[in-house]
Amino acid sequence: MEPLLTAANVLYVCAYFVRSTLRLRLLSLGGTSCLIAYFMTLPQPLMQAVYWNLLYVVINAVWIGRLLKAEDGSRKAGGPEYRRSSALSGG
Numbered sequence: 001m002e003p004l005l006t007a008a009n010v011l012y013v014c015a016y017f018v019r020s021t022l023r024l025r026l027l028s029l030g031g032t033s034c035l036i037a038y039f040m041t042l043p044q045p046l047m048q049a050v051y052w053n054l055l056y057v058v059i060n061a062v063w064i065g066r067l068l069k070a071e072d073g074s075r076k077a078g079g080p081e082y083r084r085s086s087a088l089s090g091g
Contacts, residue, residue, distance in 0.1 A: 001041045009032035022067045029060045 011031035015024045039046045051085045 001038055004028070004034045004038035005039075008032070008038065022064065022071070025060045025064050025067065029057060032056045032060065 008031040011027045011034065015027035015031070018024050018027065032053050036050055036057070039049045039053070
């Protein structure tokens with residue numbers, strides 16, 4: 001199960017190199033999910049680590065939802081937030 005630990009850390013490192021907050025949160029969510037799977041599959045699961053990581057999943061999921069909602073609102077309105085984020089993300 002060591003590949004899960006490696007995958008989590010690679011996703012976290014990749015998150016440091018993205019400009020988009022949404023992409024950062026998505027990469028973080030992926031890394032956290034790998035850690036949960038890793039801690040759950042140990043011979044004696046580290047439940048405290050699992051619970052903390054579940055909290056991080058909830059926090060990131062809420063923020064991802066808020067970012068998507070704000071981005072959708074800006075896109076529909078054609079507001080400056082959307083134009084600015086599109087220019088930075090290349091989209």
